[in-house]
Amino acid sequence: MAAYSPRHAKTRDWCRIRLVVVGVAFGLFWLGLWGRAFSVQILDGERLAKRANRQHLASEFTSGERGRIFDSRGRVLAQSVQCRSVFARPLDVEDPQRAARELSRVLGISSRQLYEDLTAHRPFVWLERQVSDREAAEVDKLDFPGVHLVTEYKRLYPNGHLAGQLLGFCGLDGTGLEGLELSLNDALTGQSSKTIVQRDARGRMLYLNGDMEDSGRGQDVHLTIDADIQAVAERALERSVTRYSGKSGTCLVVDVDSGSILAWAQYPYFNPNIYGQYGPDIWRNRIALDALEPGSTFKPFVIAAALQEGVVAPDTKLDCEGGRYRLDGVTIRDTHDYDDLTVSTILKKSSNIGMSKIALELGAERFYTYLRRLGFGERLDMPLAGQSRGILRDPGRWQRVDTASIAFGQGIATTALQMAQGYLCIADGGVLRPLRIVENAAPQAPSQKVFDSTVTSQVLRMLRDVVEADGTGRRARIDGMDVGGKTGTAQKASASGGYGNKYLASFVGLFPAETPRYLVMVMVDEPHPQHYGGVVAAPAVRDIALGAMAYLGELPDVAAKNAFAAGKGGSAYGRTLPRRVHRKAVPITDAAGAHAVPDVVGMPLRQGIAVFANAGVMPDLRGKGYIIGKQSPAPGTPWKDARRAVLWLSDAQGRS
Numbered sequence: 001m002a003a004y005s006p007r008h009a010k011t012r013d014w015c016r017i018r019l020v021v022v023g024v025a026f027g028l029f030w031l032g033l034w035g036r037a038f039s040v041q042i043l044d045g046e047r048l049a050k051r052a053n054r055q056h057l058a059s060e061f062t063s064g065e066r067g068r069i070f071d072s073r074g075r076v077l078a079q080s081v082q083c084r085s086v087f088a089r090p091l092d093v094e095d096p097q098r099a100a101r102e103l104s105r106v107l108g109i110s111s112r113q114l115y116e117d118l119t120a121h122r123p124f125v126w127l128e129r130q131v132s133d134r135e136a137a138e139v140d141k142l143d144f145p146g147v148h149l150v151t152e153y154k155r156l157y158p159n160g161h162l163a164g165q166l167l168g169f170c171g172l173d174g175t176g177l178e179g180l181e182l183s184l185n186d187a188l189t190g191q192s193s194k195t196i197v198q199r200d201a202r203g204r205m206l207y208l209n210g211d212m213e214d215s216g217r218g219q220d221v222h223l224t225i226d227a228d229i230q231a232v233a234e235r236a237l238e239r240s241v242t243r244y245s246g247k248s249g250t251c252l253v254v255d256v257d258s259g260s261i262l263a264w265a266q267y268p269y270f271n272p273n274i275y276g277q278y279g280p281d282i283w284r285n286r287i288a289l290d291a292l293e294p295g296s297t298f299k300p301f302v303i304a305a306a307l308q309e310g311v312v313a314p315d316t317k318l319d320c321e322g323g324r325y326r327l328d329g330v331t332i333r334d335t336h337d338y339d340d341l342t343v344s345t346i347l348k349k350s351s352n353i354g355m356s357k358i359a360l361e362l363g364a365e366r367f368y369t370y371l372r373r374l375g376f377g378e379r380l381d382m383p384l385a386g387q388s389r390g391i392l393r394d395p396g397r398w399q400r401v402d403t404a405s406i407a408f409g410q411g412i413a414t415t416a417l418q419m420a421q422g423y424l425c426i427a428d429g430g431v432l433r434p435l436r437i438v439e440n441a442a443p444q445a446p447s448q449k450v451f452d453s454t455v456t457s458q459v460l461r462m463l464r465d466v467v468e469a470d471g472t473g474r475r476a477r478i479d480g481m482d483v484g485g486k487t488g489t490a491q492k493a494s495a496s497g498g499y500g501n502k503y504l505a506s507f508v509g510l511f512p513a514e515t516p517r518y519l520v521m522v523m524v525d526e527p528h529p530q531h532y533g534g535v536v537a538a539p540a541v542r543d544i545a546l547g548a549m550a551y552l553g554e555l556p557d558v559a560a561k562n563a564f565a566a567g568k569g570g571s572a573y574g575r576t577l578p579r580r581v582h583r584k585a586v587p588i589t590d591a592a593g594a595h596a597v598p599d600v601v602g603m604p605l606r607q608g609i610a611v612f613a614n615a616g617v618m619p620d621l622r623g624k625g626y627i628i629g630k631q632s633p634a635p636g637t638p639w640k641d642a643r644r645a646v647l648w649l650s651d652a653q654g655r656s
Helices: 014-043 045-056 096-107 111-118 133-142 179-183 227-243 272-277 295-308 343-349 352-362 364-373 400-407 416-427 453-468 538-552 557-568 572-576 605-614
Strands: 057-063 076-088 125-131 147-156 176-178 192-199 205-207 248-255 260-267 317-319 324-327 330-333 340-342 484-493 499-511 518-525 620-622 627-632 646-650
Touching (some): 076 133, 076 605, 096 133, 111 125, 133 147, 176 179, 227 260, 227 518, 227 538, 248 538, 260 538, 295 343, 295 352, 295 364, 295 400, 295 484, 295 499, 317 352, 330 352, 330 400, 340 343, 343 352, 343 453, 352 400, 416 453, 416 499, 416 518, 518 538, 605 627
Antiparallel strands (some): 057 192, 076 125, 076 147, 192 205, 248 260, 248 518, 317 340, 324 330, 499 518, 627 646
């Protein structure tokens, strides 16, 4: 028998086993992949897709540019300009310590504060809002991951403090906070739009539908204010307040024919470009918000009501009791010891006792009815937020002393607006029409007849005598023109009760007296040592009327000649007058030129925009940078031919 040989033994096929193992492994691997894909795509697909969209897609809400505010001649009083703001996404910042150090150098912010912001556990944080053009350019050059620039709108008031309290101001987010910016916020605010954006790995925005579409711009608003008359009023008011050491002052100039307010001035001044440097006491719109006892400027309304009711006539005589009148235990005094005075003379001499007796003859109920018809005790039909109603108590609560004291402007509180509307009624033949501050705004309250024209004519003649016939308002006279008006010296209530030693000096002037075209009112709060309205406020009213009528080309020749002559000699009156006497629309003079386009190449962007804005032209901006490198139209082009302007920007000074 042959021996056994191992070569013929049956051996295991390891190659086949390895192939089977590899095949099973690949099968399990692919099965796992397909299982994971099924889980991701089918089971968790919707949830994961939402998470991805939250990381890379975002809904961005943008607001259109805020509307501009113009004066009555189309000159810009408020506008929005583009600016840049710096923000960070702390989770994307790679080197917060270095970024904080460099940004501190550029932005002037504490590096410690910046480091805290850059390491905050928040998806978004503002680093600095509305930076300068130079700062924005330097931040852009630093190019730190997670630190970005965004374009916003900043509110600009090209004329500084001009009508500052009336215009008000906006916050950093472009929302009106005070004045007309607040009252007209809905109209001025641009329409918001929603844009879907995709962000790359560094957080930069990639707009899915091309460039971001512009949002709807807010409505432009045209005011009845004339910037030149406003400037005249502000200068005259400043002189009056500072000369007599007053606490504050207010002024209104009204066109009688239309009821348009041509000037709305307050002092101390308020510049809304730097509103953060002022307190509420300065930016407060006192003309609409402050209710004070008006004093003797209230007397014409009492006489008009009494004449309308036939209680008295202009020549009716009343006993003024030798300057002291005892009524129900209260003594009413005059500044002089008057005896019998006619109604006309009572107004001219501003007798409190005479006015008290007229009011008592009229009676509380009728007196109150006329005051309400004139608008006292209620807000005026004007777009001004927070208007004061004043204080006018129900006549059922009046004692005889109350009726008497209200007749000479005590025991009642009114705003400057209410007083101006009341005088407008007398100046306009007894028709009460709403005052206007916004052009083409339809009044909600209809006009109403309060007094007969014969009555208002009689009152206007009495007001003329106050100025022209040695009355208390003679310092408001203008050569070549009869002027009417009424002085007021209201003793202010004391915080401890009764009346103290502080006063409100006021004067209301009508130009010309018997057929008024313009109404000018000035109030100076707490002047001293002089406190009489005829001394403190009447000269300011005269200054303003001279300047306004000279500007409008309506000043009598003799008045213009005398005023300009006085101006050469150093009179305050002459310095108020603009050097033109014909009606003509001329842009506010800027630093670079009066009637032609100046050379703005090399100027910072914001300064150049302000130059064009003063002339009512909003330039288009081309390129990037913070310095103007090229301009159109060319320097020297008349403003009337420059309705469209373009400014090309660069990063450095010089011409391009």
